[in-house]
Amino acid sequence: MNIDQKITDDLVAAKIGLVTTVPCKQLAGVIEEVDKHPEILHIPANKEDEGMGICAGAWMGGKRSAIIMQNTAIGVTINTLATLIQYYRMPLPMLISYRGELREPVACQVEMAVHTKALLAQMNIPTYHFHKQSDADELPMILDYTFMCNKPVAILTDANFWGGYGDQ
Amino acid sequence: MIRSEILKEIAPILRDQLVVCNIGIPSQELHAIDDQASNFYMLGTMGLSSSIGLGLALAQPKPVISIDGDGSVLTNLGTLPTIGNNTANNFILLIIDNGSYGSTGDQPTYAGQKTSLTKMAEAAGCDRVVECQAEDTGRVLQDALDSGEMTVIVCKCESGNAKMPVITMDPVTIRDRFMGAVQA
Numbered sequence: 486m487n488i489d490q491k492i493t494d495d496l497v498a499a500k501i502g503l504v505t506t507v508p509c510k511q512l513a514g515v516i517e518e519v520d521k522h523p524e525i526l527h528i529p530a531n532k533e534d535e536g537m538g539i540c541a542g543a544w545m546g547g548k549r550s551a552i553i554m555q556n557t558a559i560g561v562t563i564n565t566l567a568t569l570i571q572y573y574r575m576p577l578p579m580l581i582s583y584r585g586e587l588r589e590p591v592a593c594q595v596e597m598a599v600h601t602k603a604l605l606a607q608m609n610i611p612t613y614h615f616h617k618q619s620d621a622d623e624l625p626m627i628l629d630y631t632f633m634c635n636k637p638v639a640i641l642t643d644a645n646f647w648g649g650y651g652d653q
Numbered sequence: 654m655i656r657s658e659i660l661k662e663i664a665p666i667l668r669d670q671l672v673v674c675n676i677g678i679p680s681q682e683l684h685a686i687d688d689q690a691s692n693f694y695m696l697g698t699m700g701l702s703s704s705i706g707l708g709l710a711l712a713q714p715k716p717v718i719s720i721d722g723d724g725s726v727l728t729n730l731g732t733l734p735t736i737g738n739n740t741a742n743n744f745i746l747l748i749i750d751n752g753s754y755g756s757t758g759d760q761p762t763y764a765g766q767k768t769s770l771t772k773m774a775e776a777a778g779c780d781r782v783v784e785c786q787a788e789d790t791g792r793v794l795q796d797a798l799d800s801g802e803m804t805v806i807v808c809k810c811e812s813g814n815a816k817m818p819v820i821t822m823d824p825v826t827i828r829d830r831f832m833g834a835v836q837a
Binding site: 502543575 | 700732739827836
């Protein structure tokens, strides 16, 4: 089983039935697995705050939800995280590609990477950083934790975790 | 007719449905007119009423009505293609289009000028889009519920707000009693 399948299976095992996504090259494989899994309703979103709204509604409707997005989206979603997800105390696992870390070929990605952990810390969002593939062993625990505490939780996944980025 | 008059008129229809209500004065008006556990009042997060409603409709079978505004739809325009491409036949998006940002002082929106949200919803792939005048909202909303088809209603009305108190209910209380109504 590859890492994309493992992550998808972990989402399903945590009873997550709806996933919204905004793509990133690093996340292409896991998005493909999510899309074809029969137990997950995959709703591609045009923007990450929209995706979080869909997740909030689905969770209130009795379906656990999660969002898959790039770390640049932290810049897009601060207000939604504060005034919807946190204010109403909703659980939201956020599987985030951590662009702009080691092996990054695109310089501009570093500009949001340097703010990513600071913003998450400022928001008091529990944050986990997957650097090696074995780090994903903790994913089921992180998902349980998210639905235990009704908070948004960030799982940052960097280029080394995904096995590099092209020839970098 | 202004928004609060429309809400008063359709309150008997809304009462039995799951309602996600837009931030600001729309939620204050609905709360004052006919507070129900089945109303989810947005206290922040402009633009996401339609997204929350869509997620709710996709997750469970009861009808869901998202009450939105033209300004809020314009701030989250990406919602229309998502709604158009993910059919939830228990979902109604009711856009109260008064051509203004009502909660912030009635500044004009582009929907009150050259932009047609009706045409934008159609172009986004929404199959059942109904534009109506304020006076017909009740009939059009009941038709939409009876149709069993996902419907976007663009209700053209006058700009203006009723003076209603701010909602002081705790957000977790709003959410918890709403989830109780979903499960009831």
